[in-house]
Each structure stands twice: as structure tokens, then as C-alpha cells.
Amino acid sequence: TKTGFIFDLDGVIVDTAKYHYLAWRNLAEELGFEFTEEQNELFKGVSRKRCLEILLDIGNVEASQEDFDRWMVEKNEDYLRYIEKMNASEILPDVTRVLEFLKERNIPIALGSASKNARPILEKVELLHYFDAIVDGNNVTKAKPDPEVFLIAADKLGASPENCVVFEDAVAGIEAANTAKMVSIGIGDDKVLSEAHHNFKDFTEMDTEFLEGLIK
Ligand code: B16
Ligand code: MG
Numbered sequence: 540t541k542t543g544f545i546f547d548l549d550g551v552i553v554d555t556a557k558y559h560y561l562a563w564r565n566l567a568e569e570l571g572f573e574f575t576e577e578q579n580e581l582f583k584g585v586s587r588k589r590c591l592e593i594l595l596d597i598g599n600v601e602a603s604q605e606d607f608d609r610w611m612v613e614k615n616e617d618y619l620r621y622i623e624k625m626n627a628s629e630i631l632p633d634v635t636r637v638l639e640f641l642k643e644r645n646i647p648i649a650l651g652s653a654s655k656n657a658r659p660i661l662e663k664v665e666l667l668h669y670f671d672a673i674v675d676g677n678n679v680t681k682a683k684p685d686p687e688v689f690l691i692a693a694d695k696l697g698a699s700p701e702n703c704v705v706f707e708d709a710v711a712g713i714e715a716a717n718t719a720k721m722v723s724i725g726i727g728d729d730k731v732l733s734e735a736h737h738n739f740k741d742f743t744e745m746d747t748e749f750l751e752g753l754i755k
Contacts, residue, residue: 540755543698544641545689545716548652548675550583550708551726553629553664555654558621562614563594572598580731584709586653586682587611615656622656625663633742638669640750647671649692651705653683672696683711686719693719704753710734722753 549555560579567574578597582590591611595602602610641648649672650657657675661667672695674688681687693703705716708727713735716723725732726739739745 540702541647541696541698542753542755543647543649543693543696543703544753545649545651545692545696545703545705545721547584547705547707547709547712548650548654548657548660551631551706552634552666553625553631553660555622555625555660556583558618559590561621562618563590565617566610566614567594567598570598570600572600574598584653584683584707584711586676587615587655589682619656622660622663625660627665630664630666631741633745635666637742637745637750638666640747642669644754646754647696647698649674649696651688651692652676653679653688683709684714684718686715689715689719689721693721702755707732707735 546552549559556579559582560576563579563582564574574594574597581593588611591607591614638648648670650661650670652675655676658667658673661670672692674692674695678691679688689703689705690700693700700719700721703721704724705712705721706724706726707713707716710731713723713725713732717734723735724737724739725735726741729738732738
């Protein structure tokens with residue numbers, strides 16, 4: 540049997556959630572209401588389109604299709620300005636150590652992200668070469684918590700879902716991994732990610748012994 544490892548991007552590899560937040564907050568401000576960091580929690584792992592729907596609900600804003608499409612573009616252009624300057628210093632602690640550990644053992648690695656900007660971000664932080672497959676918002680039709688993104692990733696790695704391990708920071712992502720019958724590992728607050736099979740605050744707490752135990 541072959542084990543496959545699947546990483547979420549935002550909140551697991553890099554902390555882009557803060558840039559998504561700033562871009563959504565700017566749009567909310569332009570539309571005349573406040574968008575808090577707490578409300579931003581609901582946006583984690585959720586597609587751009589769904590995020591805008593939730594944002595407009597929060598602000599009680601009516602939008603024509605034209606408005607909606609324009610704001611989608613505007614938010615993304617703003618977000619792209621924030622991530623333009625990203626570099627390897629923004630990789631979250633010990634992510635590279637775990638990727639190296641897997642590479643040394645020839646374990647296939649995939650990205651499973653809701654973001655349509657995943658590839659340029661991996662390029663900017665110089666991690667693209669670790670990934671054998673990239674499945675992102677451009678490849679999927681159903682957003683997390685639907686397991687589609689992770690099932691496509693497993694398929695691309697040539698690993699069966701039961702032999703895949705998923706690292707996720709979002710409730711919707713843990714649910715997606717569990718539905719796919721994969722081993723789910725929550726990265727972040729264990730109270731929020733209580734459905735995960737294993738929980739870690741971040742990768743610095745994950746030792747070699749634990750990683751070895753995941754490989755079949
Ligand atoms: P984009 P992940 C998700 O990425 C983010 O968590 C979520 O906040 C964002 O709205 C979504 O990507 C779409 O991103 O606007 O760049 O296409 O956590 O699944 O890596
Ligand atoms: Mg995430």
C-alpha cells in the first residue's frame with residue numbers, strides 16, 4: 540500500500556488568512572459596514588464565491604449579478620496586491636521539515652486547497668517543487684466540506700483514500716477529509732477542530748515518531 544499526504548494551503552502552509560481578511564474588510568468598508576476578524580473565521584476553507592455571499596449577508600447588501608461579479612474581481616485584485624510581496628519567510632513553522640521528511644522517504648505529496656491562487660503562492664514561498672500534485676479551486680466543482688478536492692488529490696497520487704493523510708486548519712476541511720475516509724489532522728485550535736482524528740497546534744508539535752506512524 541502507498542500512503543499519500545495532502546496539505547491544505549491557507550492556514551496550514553502559509554498564513555494567508557490574514558490577507559484574505561484584509562481584502563474582504565476593505566470591500567466591506569467600501570460597502571459601508573464592518574467585517575470583524577471573528578466573522579472571518581467562517582471564511583476559512585470556503586470558496587471565494589461563497590465568502591462573498593456570506594459577506595453580503597452580514598452587511599445586508601443586495602447585489603445584482605453584475606455587482607457580485609465586479610466585487611469578486613475587486614476582492615481578488617486587492618488580495619493579489621497583499622500576496623505579491625510574499626516570500627519563504629512566511630512559511631509556517633516546521634512545514635518545510637515535514638515536507639523534507641516525506642520527500643526523503645519518497646512519499647507522494649499533494650496540495651488540496653480551495654484557493655484559485657494556490658500555485659502562484661507556492662511559487663512565491665518556493666515550495667512548489669515538493670508537490671507531486673496540485674488540486675485547487677481551479678480543479679474542483681464542489682467546495683469543502685464536499686470531499687471532491689481530496690478525492691481528486693488521492694487519485695492523482697495513486698493512493699487509495701483510506702491511505703491518505705490530510706492536514707487542515709478549517710472545520711469544513713476536516714469534515715471533507717473524514718467524509719473521504721482519510722486520516723484527518725487538525726492544525727490549529729483543537730476545540731474548533733474537534734472532529735479531527737489528531738490535533739496539533741502547529742507542525743512544531745509533530746514529532747518524527749508520529750509522522751512515521753502515519754506511513755503504511
Ligand atoms: P481564493 P484553503 C481557502 O484556501 C481559504 O481558506 C479561503 O478563505 C478562501 O476564500 C479560499 O481558499 C478561496 O481562495 O479567493 O484565493 O480562490 O484553506 O482551502 O487553502
Ligand atoms: Mg485552510
